[in-house]
Amino acid sequence: MPQNLEKPVLNTLSKDQAKERKLSVMENIYLPEIFKGMWYTFKQMFKPKFTMMYPEERWDPPAIFRGRPVLVKDNGKERCVACGLCARACPPLAISMQANEDAEDPKERYPDFFEINMLRCIYCGLCEEVCPEEAIVMSKDYDITFTSREEAVYDKEKLLIPKEDLVDRLEYLREYKNRQFGQFWDFQEENNIHSVRNRDKRWETSLSLVEMLEEKQRQEKSLNA
Numbered sequence: 047m048p049q050n051l052e053k054p055v056l057n058t059l060s061k062d063q064a065k066e067r068k069l070s071v072m073e074n075i076y077l078p079e080i081f082k083g084m085w086y087t088f089k090q091m092f093k094p095k096f097t098m099m100y101p102e103e104r105w106d107p108p109a110i111f112r113g114r115p116v117l118v119k120d121n122g123k124e125r126c127v128a129c130g131l132c133a134r135a136c137p138p139l140a141i142s143m144q145a146n147e148d149a150e151d152p153k154e155r156y157p158d159f160f161e162i163n164m165l166r167c168i169y170c171g172l173c174e175e176v177c178p179e180e181a182i183v184m185s186k187d188y189d190i191t192f193t194s195r196e197e198a199v200y201d202k203e204k205l206l207i208p209k210e211d212l213v214d215r216l217e218y219l220r221e222y223k224n225r226q227f228g229q230f231w232d233f234q235e236e237n238n239i240h241s242v243r244n245r246d247k248r249w250e251t252s253l254s255l256v257e258m259l260e261e262k263q264r265q266e267k268s269l270n271a
């Protein structure tokens with residue numbers, strides 16, 4: 047059916063306006079309504095307050111609170127073994143890292159650098175959920191400010207927090223999230239192998255993987271010489 051553009055379209059709101067309640071004389075004067083509002087405000091002054099004088103007064107959130115993600119520092123070292131699972135699970139790709147091997151103990155890996163872009167982080171907690179070492183956890187820190195994009199990228203120095211300061215969250219995780227932790231297997235120090243270096247020599251060559259690679263490099267060098 048062709049639309050009659052000459053006739054204005056009926057606004058549904060204008061129909062509802064007809065149903066609006068008519069104000070009484072007192073309401074039309076406004077003053078009684080203003081005093082009613084002031085009386086209500088006055089009564090609230092004597093009720094308990096839930097607001098705080100931030101930043102002088104600070105809120106201590108419960109353990110379930112998900113503040114900024116931090117790395118756990120255990121006996122002066124990061125727990126993180128740079129497996130990369132958190133970076134893989136992070137939906138907005140906020141985490142980046144580079145793994146390295148410990149010079150003193152080549153079985154151990156650690157993150158050479160570990161960064162979280164706090165402009166991207168959505169505080170979902172997935173990094174904490176997937177971490178096999180309880181090395182990254184959601185802290186109580188909600189006071190996050192920066193004045194440039196560069197400042198918003200938190201490095202290891204900003205991320206590492208001693209485990210003693212994260213007791214609440216670690217306890218909460220054990221109690222409510224990782225209940226299976228330590229129940230089905232006993233932690234063995236020798237299981238904690240994070241690289242192929244120094245593994246048992248089970249190859250036909252009786253060389254470890256690293257030795258095989260070194261041997262290959264030696265052969266290539268001698269060929270090129």
Ligand code: SF4
Pocket residue numbers: 115132135136137138139140141162166167168169170171172173174
């Ligand atoms: S809390 Fe979520 S968004 Fe933030 S770093 Fe962890 S996985 Fe990424």
Ligand code: SF4
Pocket residue numbers: 125126127128129130131132133173176177178179180181182
């Ligand atoms: S998942 Fe845990 S151990 Fe693996 S890289 Fe992330 S913080 Fe480190």
